[in-house]
Amino acid sequence: MIPELSNPSVCMRDPQRVQKILQSMVKAGSNTLQVISDFDMTLTRFAYNGKRCPTCHNILDNSKLISSDCKEQLKELLNTYYPIEIDSTRSVEEKLPLMVEWWTKAHELLVQQKIKKDMLEVAVRESEAMLREGNQLFFNHLYEHSIPLLIFSAGIGDILEEVIRQAGVFHSNVKVFSNYMDFDETGLLKAFKGELIHIYNKREGALLNTGHFQELRTRPNVLLMGDSLGDLTMADGVQDMENILKIGYLNDKVEERKQSYLDSYDIVLVEDETLEVPNAVLLYLTGNK
Secondary structure, eight states: OOGGGGSTTEEOSOHHHHHHHHHHHHHHOGGGEEEEEOOTTTTBOSEETTEEOOOHHHHHHTSTTSOHHHHHHHHHHHHHHHHHHTOTTSOHHHHHHHHHHHHHHHHHHHHTTOOBGGGHHHHHHTSOOOBOBTHHHHHHHHHHTTOOEEEEEEEEHHHHHHHHHHTTOOOTTEEEEEEOEEEOTTSBEEEEOSSOOOTTOHHHHHHHTHHHHHHTTTOOEEEEEESSGGGGGTTTTOTTOOEEEEEEEEOSSHHHHHHHHHHHOSEEEESOOBOHHHHHHHHHHTTOO
C-alpha cells in the first residue's frame, strides 16, 4: 500500500478502514480531492532540536513589536489557558467560553501595542517559525495537481500568510480562513476583523464559509489534517462528502491523549515533525505511487 504508513510514528486504530478509504479516493481521482488543514503545529513544526517552535500568535508575542509588559501579560494568559486547552478531562463545552476569553484578551492586548502592518514581515523573518520538513513537496504537489488547500487557523491570518510567503509556497490554490488584522489608513493595527475563530469553533467558521465549499462541490473527497480534536470539524461545511481521511499530529501529552486521537483520527502521527506521511498519501492519491 503506502510504505510510510509503517513508519514508527504512525498509529492507526483500523488500518483496513484506512486502506478502504484510500482505495475509494484513488478510484474517484485526484480531481475530486480537496485538502483542509490546520496551520500551527500541523503544517508548522511543534519543536526543532528540542525547542518549541512558535505559533502565529507566539511570533508576535516574541517579536520586537510588543512591549515587555505586554509580553508578560500574554505569557500569563498562555500559562492560564493552554493547560485548559489540552486538558483531556474537560469537555469542549466547558473549554469553549474559556478559549474565547483567552483569544479576546490576547487580541485586545495586541491592539493596544500600535503594531504597524509593514513590521509583520520582519517579525516573521526574525522568528523561529518553521514549516514541517517536506513542506515544499506538499505545497508544490497540491499546486501542480490543482488540488485546493484550505488552511483553517485560529491563529493570525496576516502572520500565517507571511510564513508561507517567505517559504515560497503561497500558491494560488491556497485559501486561508483565519483571524485577520484590521489596520487603519496609516497602517496601524486597530482591531481584528469579523468573527473570532478559535480552536473549538472551526465548525461554525466552516459553515459561515459555505460559498467556498459550494465552489468545491465537485470535490467530495477530503484529506483533513489537524493537531487538536477541535480540528475535526473543519470539514463540516463540505457538501455531499464521499470520503474523508483524517490525519492527526499528536505533538504533546502523548500518553494521556493518544486514545482520544486514535478514536477520532484515522492516522495518528506521534511526535513526527515531518510531512512525510501526508506527502506519501498525496502521492498515492495523485497516482505517483
